[in-house]
C-alpha cells in the first residue's frame with residue numbers, strides 16, 4: 001500500500017488554532033534566533049567560520065570512505081568496537097546483540113536523532129529491553145509517545161502545564177504543579193535510580209574525529225556523560241556524516257554549534273570520548289541508513305553537512321507557526337523538509353511545499369547549506385516523479401498554457417468563460433477558495449493596466465492583442 | 468537606453484495604479500519606456516510550484532517580448548528574481564541570456580542603474596513601515612539581511628529618504644517573511660494567513676500608518692489580512708510614493 005502524504009497544512013492549522021501554544025512556541029524560538037544573532041555579532045569572523053565549516057564538511061564528504069576507515073582504524077586502536085550499520089534494522093540488531101550478549105535489560109540513553117530514525121526503542125522493547133531517555137525534553141516526549149518536535153529542544157511545543165500532566169500520568173506527581181523547577185526535580189528523582197542501576201548506556205555523537213578515532217558529545221544537561229560512564233558499557237551511535245578529519249577542525253564547529261542552536265557560547269558539556277573506561281567497554285555504530293544514497297544526489301548531497309544545530313528551525317517563520325510535529329517526520333523544519341523525502345518520497349512529498357522559499361534558513365545555517373534552493377529543487381523532482389496532487393498539477397498545467405497565449409490570457413482575465421479547459425471550474429475555485437477564509441480579496445478595479453495603457457497611449461506600444 | 472516595462476499579471480489585474488506609477492516615474496526620469504502589449508507572466512508561479520516545464524511557454528513569450536530592450540524593468544522583486552535566477556525552462560539562447568542579464572526590479576534600477584536619490588515632486592507626510600519582500604531582500608539583495616550581521620544598507624530606504632515629509636516606523640521583526648509565498652498562500656492557508664496577521668500587527672504596533680513595499684503580491688496578502696482583522700493600516704507600492712502619490 002502507498003503511504004499517505006503528510007498533511008502538513010492540516011496539522012499546522014490545528015497547531016495555530018491553539019493560541020497559547022502558538023504564541024509561546026513562536027516567541028521561544030524567535031528568542032533563540034535573537035540570542036544566536038547576538039552571539040554572531042560578537043564574532044567578527046562569523047561568516048568566515050561558516051565558510052570554513054562548509055569547506056571542511058564538503059571535503060570530508062567528498063572523501064568519506066577514506067575518513068571512515070581511518071576513524072575505524074584509530075578507534076579500534078583505542079579499544080573501541082566499531083560496527084557498521086547499513087540501515088535502521090541493522091543498527092537495531094547490532095544494539096540488541098551487544099545488550100543481549102551481556103544480559104542487559106535496561107538501557108539509559110541521551111538524545112540521538114539517529115536512533116529516532118531507526119525507530120530503536122520499540123525494537124528493543126519487544127526484546128525485553130527497557131530504554132530510558134535521560135535528556136529532559138526527550139524523556140518528556142518518550143513518556144508522551146511523541147517524536148521530538150525539534151532536534152535540539154525536543155519538547156519545545158509543550159507548555160509547562162502539558163509537562164505537568166505527562167509527569168502526573170507517569171510519575172504520579174501533582175498535575176497542577178507546573179513550576180519548571182519542581183518539574184525538573186520530579187524528573188531528577190525519577191531518573192536517578194534508573195541511571196544508577198542501568199545495565200548499559202547509549203549516546204549519540206556530534207562529531208567523530210578521523211585522525212584520533214575519538215568522538216565528541218555536546219549537551220547542556222550532562223546526561224550524556226552519565227549515560228556513557230555510569231553503566232560501564234557505552235554504545236555511541238552516529239550517522240556516517242558526523243566525521244571531521246582532524247582534531248583541529250573541531251574548533252570551527254564547536255564555536256558555532258551552540259551559538260547557532262541556543263545562542264549560548266558553548267554547551268555546558270563538551271565531552272571527548274577516547275576509549276572505554278577501565279574494565280568497561282565502548283562501541284561505536286556507524287550508521288548509513290540512506291546517507292550514501294543521498295551523497296550521490298547531485299542537488300542534495302550537501303544536506304549531509306548538517307550539524308543538527310536547529311538554527312534553520314528557529315528562524316523558520318513556517319516552522320515557528322506550525323510546530324515540529326506537523327511535519328510528521330523524525331526531522332522537521334527546513335532541514336527536515338530537504339532530507340525527509342530521501343527516506344520516503346511520497347509520504348514526505350508535501351514538506352518541500354510547506355515553505356515560502358524566503359531563504360532565512362540558508363542565511364543562518366552554520367555550514368552554509370543552500371536549504372531554500374534545495375526546497376525549490378525538490379519541488380521539481382517531486383513533480384517530475386508525479387508526487388504532486390492531481391488538481392494542483394492540472395491547474396499549473398493550464399496556467400502555463402494560458403500564460404503562453406496572450407490573446408487567451410487577455411480574454412481569461414476579462415472574465416470571459418474561456419480557456420480553463422478540461423478542469424471543472426469548481427475544482428479551480430475550491431482550490432483557490434482558502435484565500436478568503438481569513439483574508440479579504442483584492443479590491444476590484446475599473447480597468448486593467450493593459451486596458452489603461454491601450455486607452456491612454458494608443459499608437460504607442462507593440463503588437464496589439466485582445467481587449 | 469530603451470526600457471521595456473513588465474507589469475506582472477496580478478498588478479495588471481488588481482493594482483493597475485502601480486503599473487501606471489512605474490511607467491510615469493520612469494518617464495519623469497527621462498526614460499524612453501515601452502510596454503509590449505503581448506505580455507502575460509514571467510513563469511514564476513509554475514516554476515515555483517515545481518512545474519518547470521509548464522513555465523516554458525510563458526518564459527518563451529517573455530523573451531520574445533523583451534529581447535529588443537536594453538533594460539527590462541518591473542515593479543516586482545519576485546518576478547525579477549525568477550527571470551534572473553531561475554529562468555531555465557527554455558534553452559539558454561543569447562536572447563534568453565540577454566533578457567536575464569538585463570532584468571531589473573524597479574528599486575534596483577532606480578538606485579543602481581539610474582542612480583537617482585532625489586524625488587523633488589514627491590511628498591508623503593505619513594509614517595510608513597517598509598516591507599522588504601524576501602525576493603528583494605534575500606534574492607536581489609536590495610537591503611542588508613539581519614541573519615548575516617552585515618553592515619546595514621537599504622536601497623529602498625535610500626530612495627524613500629528622498630521623499631519630503633516621510634517618517635519611518637521600524638517593526639520588531641523587519642526581515643520576517645509575511646507568508647504570501649505564491650501558491651503557498653492557498654495550499655498552506657492557515658500558516659500563510661497567520662504570518663500575514665503577525666506581520667501587519669508588527670507594523671501597526673510600531674506606529675505605521677502605511678506599509679510600503681516593492682512587491683504588490685506581499686501587499687495583496689497583507690492588505691487582505693489587515694482588512695479582515697480590522698487593523699487600520701493602508702498599503703502602497705514604493706513606485707506610487709516615488710511618483711508623488713500623497714495618500
Ligand code: SF4
Nearest residue numbers: 306307309310312365
Ligand atoms: S541545516 Fe544548517 S541550520 Fe539547519 S540544523 Fe543543519 S546545520 Fe543547523
